[in-house]
Amino acid sequence: MKEILDAILAGDTPQEAYEALPLPESYRAVTVHKDEETMFDGLESREKDPRQSLHVEDVALPELGPGEALIAVMASAINYNTVWTSIFEPVSTFRFLERYGRTSPLTKRHDLPYHVVGSDLAGVVLRTGPGVNAWKPGAEVVAHCLSVELESADGHSDTMLDPEQRIWGFETNFGGLAHIALVKSNQLMPKPAHLTWEEAASPGLVNSTAYRQLVSRNGAGMKQGDNVLIWGASGGLGSYATQFALNGGATPICVVSSEDKAQICRDMGAELVIDRKAEDFRFWKDERTQDPKEWNRFGKLIRELTGGEDVDIVFEHPGRETFGASVYVTRKGGTIVTCASTSGFVHEYDNRYLWMNLKRIVGSHFANYRESWEANRLIAQGKIHPTLSRSYTMDEVGQAAYDVHRNLHQGKVGVLCLAPEEGLGVRNHELRAKHINEINRFRSL
Structure with a gap:
């Protein structure tokens, strides 16, 4: 690995030199272990500690197949x-790996009994x-996390609809939190x-996800002048949605949980910000009962900020x-365009407000190849910025x-x-x- 790293750090190593570099038989990687998948049984999600389950260890270099790259x-x-x-x-991701393993030799x-995790990389x-003809050894790249087989007709108009669509490093092995x-x-x-x-490594998954969810016609199809409510607007996903709204001529209404996070949204250029903790919104009376009066209070505050207008799009991911x-x-x-559901996957809402008002709920998951490329192009042009x-x-x-599990972070880690x-x-x-100021905006936190 030292020879490989030296070639990269040199910055001018030619293709033929990379081709001549010997590959190691093993490499360092972040893994979870199959024999530990029940280690947190009986605990609430918040009590489960990734520091106990994530390992850093040497693993064998996988075989390189057709259409693939190391x-x-x-x-x-x-x-x-x-x-x-x-x-x-x-569910344990080993169920995903078992299912994928049955697809072909x-x-x-x-x-494997271990899973190399991670769905972003720059390298x-x-x-x-x-x-493989488009990429040669020595090319400096980032990777999006969509892995598909494209053997079904279903995936050829939108690769996210491929029946064998998976997220690399989550539903496949050999992910990006590794040396190779x-x-x-x-x-x-x-x-x-x-x-x-x-x-460069930090935008990949969240930037592409936010692009499809908010901008693409496969998601909300945001247009100029739209009012866009963005939950967690300073977080890993919401910070890109906020930028896309501002860059696309929409008006973001940023929902955050502290004044520090509110200031980050203002620094990005957002003018309408709601600190939900300061406002003490309590949408649930208890674990089973929601409070429509709080929904109404929330809507009134939004209209106060927008000059009497409701939101055209809600960028949903808390769930x-x-x-x-x-x-x-x-x-x-x-x-309402939704992904992730980080606060719980089972959603409850009053359907009268949906059907009688002709609203739409759109499910959105990552992005197809074209959407990922377009999202990365905006990063490369300096129109959208990393939130590291x-x-x-x-x-x-x-x-x-x-830190991410306990929401102790800002932007991306x-x-x-x-x-x-x-x-x-x-x-x-x-x-x-x-x-440089936009690139470093989140580093001051």
Whole structure:
């Protein structure tokens, strides 16, 4: 690995030199273990500790198949799917690996007693398998996390509809929280040249997810002038939704849980911000009963901020805690677009406010290849910016996942893999200087 890292740090190593580099038989990776998948049984989600289940260890280098690439990972990031993997919720990810392993002799590689996790990366192509022509060893890349087989007609108008669609590093093995990752070559995109490795690694999953959910016609199809209610607007997903709303001529109404988070939204350019803790919104009277009076109070506050208008789009991802309020406050004919459900997967709402007011609920999951490419292009152009607040070393990944699980973070949390320190990998210093304040916005927290 030292030879590989030295070649990357040199910055001008030619393709043929990368092709000549020997690959190690094993590499360092962050894993969960199949024989520990019941370790948190009987505990509430909040009590489950990723620091106990995430391991950093040497694992065998997987076989490289057709259409695939091995990537030297300089940096990765923590997403909520890593938290779910680490606490074995809503199901153990080993069920995903077993199912994938039955697909073909080649996918059997993924069904192992350990799972290398992580759905983001920035790094360098080391090897490509047969049939890969677009990428060569030495290319600096980021990866989106959509893995599909594309053997069914269903996936060819929208790859997210492929019956064999999976999220790499969550529903497949050999993810990005490692020194080397195995990806399908059509997951690869050019690394934004003005960003460091850790900055470039951080947008992938959440940026693409927010793009499809809010901007794409497969999601809410946001247009200029729309009022967009964004839950968790300073968080890993919401911070990109806030940027897309502002960049696309919409008006974000940012919902946050502290004044510090409210200030971050204002710094991004949002003017309408609701601190739900300061307002003491309690949408549930108890675990089983919601409070429509609180929905009404929430809607009145929104109209005070917007000059009497309701929201056209609700960007939903908390799920159970907020979904009833989201349906209620959406304008007649408006859209609630939902993913993730980090506060609970079982949603409850009063259907009268949906059907009688012709509202729509749209389910959105990650992004297809084209949407991911477009989202990354906006990053590369400096129109949308990474929201990295902090980076951890790979040995600290348990703490990083714990912080995300307990909502102790802002924006995105990065993880240095092969990169020995932060700040490396910038190629376009002029573009970086132009946007340095936006790039560093979340680092002050």
